[in-house]
Amino acid sequence: MKKIFLVYIVVLGLFSSLYASNEERDLQAVFLAKFAKFIERPSADNEKFIITIIDENPFEDILQKLYKDKKIDNKSVEIRFATRVEELQKSDILFITIKNPQIAQKAIEYAQANSILTISEQRGFAQRGGIIQLNFVQRRAHLVINYEASLKSNIKIDSKLLAIAQEVIRGDKK
Amino acid sequence: MIRNMFLIFSFTAAVFAQNDEIKQSSEFYDKPLDKLLEVETEQKADIGSRGGDRDSTLSEVPIDVITAKEIRSSGATELTRVLEKFIAGFNAPRTSITDGSDHSKIFTLRGLSPDQVLVLINGKRVHQSSLMNVNGTIGMGTSGVDLNTIPLTAVERIEVLRDGAAAQYGSDAIAGVINIILKGYAQESEASVMYGKTSKGDGAFKQSDLFLSLPLEYDGFFNLSAEFRDRSKTNRAGVDDRVQYPEGDARNSLPSILLIK
Numbered sequence: 001m002k003k004i005f006l007v008y009i010v011v012l013g014l015f016s017s018l019y020a021s022n023e024e025r026d027l028q029a030v031f032l033a034k035f036a037k038f039i040e041r042p043s044a045d046n047e048k049f050i051i052t053i054i055d056e057n058p059f060e061d062i063l064q065k066l067y068k069d070k071k072i073d074n075k076s077v078e079i080r081f082a083t084r085v086e087e088l089q090k091s092d093i094l095f096i097t098i099k100n101p102q103i104a105q106k107a108i109e110y111a112q113a114n115s116i117l118t119i120s121e122q123r124g125f126a127q128r129g130g131i132i133q134l135n136f137v138q139r140r141a142h143l144v145i146n147y148e149a150s151l152k153s154n155i156k157i158d159s160k161l162l163a164i165a166q167e168v169i170r171g172d173k174k
Numbered sequence: 175m176i177r178n179m180f181l182i183f184s185f186t187a188a189v190f191a192q193n194d195e196i197k198q199s200s201e202f203y204d205k206p207l208d209k210l211l212e213v214e215t216e217q218k219a220d221i222g223s224r225g226g227d228r229d230s231t232l233s234e235v236p237i238d239v240i241t242a243k244e245i246r247s248s249g250a251t252e253l254t255r256v257l258e259k260f261i262a263g264f265n266a267p268r269t270s271i272t273d274g275s276d277h278s279k280i281f282t283l284r285g286l287s288p289d290q291v292l293v294l295i296n297g298k299r300v301h302q303s304s305l306m307n308v309n310g311t312i313g314m315g316t317s318g319v320d321l322n323t324i325p326l327t328a329v330e331r332i333e334v335l336r337d338g339a340a341a342q343y344g345s346d347a348i349a350g351v352i353n354i355i356l357k358g359y360a361q362e363s364e365a366s367v368m369y370g371k372t373s374k375g376d377g378a379f380k381q382s383d384l385f386l387s388l389p390l391e392y393d394g395f396f397n398l399s400a401e402f403r404d405r406s407k408t409n410r411a412g413v414d415d416r417v418q419y420p421e422g423d424a425r426n427s428l429p430s431i432l433l434i435k
Contacts (some may be wrong), residue, residue, distance in 0.1 A: 007184045020261070023198065023213075023215040024215045026198050026202055027202055027215065028402075030199055030202040030203045030205075031210065033203070037207075038207070047343050064195050065199075066200065066203065066315070067177060068205070070238040074301070122393070123359055123392070123393030124391075124392030124393035127391060128392065132254075135359070136215060136360065137360045137361065138213065138241070138242060138243075138330060138361075139214045139215045139218075139241075140213070140214060140215070141210065141213070142360050143211070144360075161207070164207065164208050164211060166360070167360075
């Protein structure tokens, strides 16, 4: 019996380290909903609040578990995945992980045309026309917001969100 | 029976670990946005693994990580002094009258020779200095990396692997590995000036540091680090007033050289 208990302890330790949480991903997952509270976009006719991830999914199943019983804008949350820009449908947030700059640009243009809030962790995303760039610098979240791109997308960003961003791109008004 | 129990235990362990993960993100969810921006994520280290950054507290090997914040709060002005303060087994004695070894600081990790410590900058090997320590100091007959050539303001974090890692890094990583991660994208520019002297009024110490970060288009950046340090001499030698020569010798009445000075 002692041996079985010992094996149990070893297995417990092994699984704990395998499933050790990635705090940056957990934070990013939470930020998606928080940003939604600070934006105003043309009312979507979707019954659910849709978050779409295009290309690779870095969150694994964090988003599904986190938003399983939560509501954003009084709507239940649905997580969708797309591998190509052609697969994109109307959604509220588009999280872009596409590495190819040309294809990423197409996704940004699609989002702009459909008033979708675009978020990415890629460096230079905001300069390329994305709305929110969310990086981690020295273990803390670093926000770059392209205000000009949000206006082009017909999305209004609350001044509180603009105030806490480390960098705001204001276009000609810069 | 035993096999079934093993499977049940494994399953419960996995469930517990996953629940912890959800708990973590749920805790974050309850915080307001401005508080979320203040959250410091886990300390990651790139050293001792081929799998990229990972949580240093879950590493199978002893890894210490010193952050830029800790470097600033330590009050140390040189990289060797920082490592001496934070890393157990890191030793960098202040030598004197040992020629070049006085200036290119000798250091040891876990008591092994300076040339048995691998030093990396952003994961790339740093060459050893051309100075060989030959003046009766520790690490005599070897030459190590001159760590003090790296300005502290350029450093984002220092990862130290306090274990032999020769199988992974080669024969120069017997004592351990020091990986210095330089500041990169989206860093704040900073400058500092320091001045001090001893209570005796000598040994004036002057140091000024500059870190300038210029963002370039898209994901580019240009970082410039500069450091100037000057330390004046100190002299704590006293007069040796013992009788040096046989009684009656005229030289006993001569003033000490130190007194003349």
